[in-house]
Amino acid sequence: MFAVVRTGGKQYRVADGDKIIVEKIEGDAGTAVTLETLMTGEGAAVTMGGAVTAEIVAQTKGDKVIVFKKRRRHNYRRRNGHRQNLTVLKITSVA
Template sequence: MFAVIRTGGKQYRVAPNDIIEIEKIAGNPGDVVELSEVLLLGGEGAATTGTPTVSGAMVAAEVLEQKRGDKIIVFKKKRRQGYRRTRGHRQDLTALRITEILTDGKKPSKAAAAKPKAASAESAPANEAPAKEAAATAGEKPAEAAPAEKNPATKS
């Protein structure tokens, strides 16, 4: 199942477990946010379009982080007039993980938001063991050779 949502003046096609970056919305990392402007719902059957939104539909997402986008340089110039202006801009962004797409006025469940965290927590210890072994082998330094002496340059 997928949905098309509208937020920050833009439209995004999302499915469960997708990670998207949208313009900043309120929320701390780990919070569950509800995106209620669902324009279209699709899946195995026919797509449901809204007029302008699908009534009773909602997308639940978990806030992963609040961050800023890349810097954009804005440069204005008028030739032969001595007019030049340079400005920079960095957009505030919110990274979201889509947890579930809800229909018929259902509310988001806390279990759906906790499920991806539990899966990543289980895989983390398995990944730590090879990392520790690699760090141990990287920590061993081979015997270093004595630096070669340089002959001073002589003037002739």
């Protein structure tokens, strides 16, 4: 059985036991969370709604992304970095 869930403005196809990395969700490791479910399915049968529960495994940070801006011939250069806060989730049940 699988489900399509939405969190952090993105959609993920998940099943029991999957681990996914999503944008930060508040909570400590071991906390159970309920995700917004768009649809569930098994094989070719698809139904709307359902419930997906997940457990927070860890709170981490993503890779650093460098933002570099330059305008040629104007002596203009800007360098900035960003690391996104992420949450690792383990799907415990799809109902």
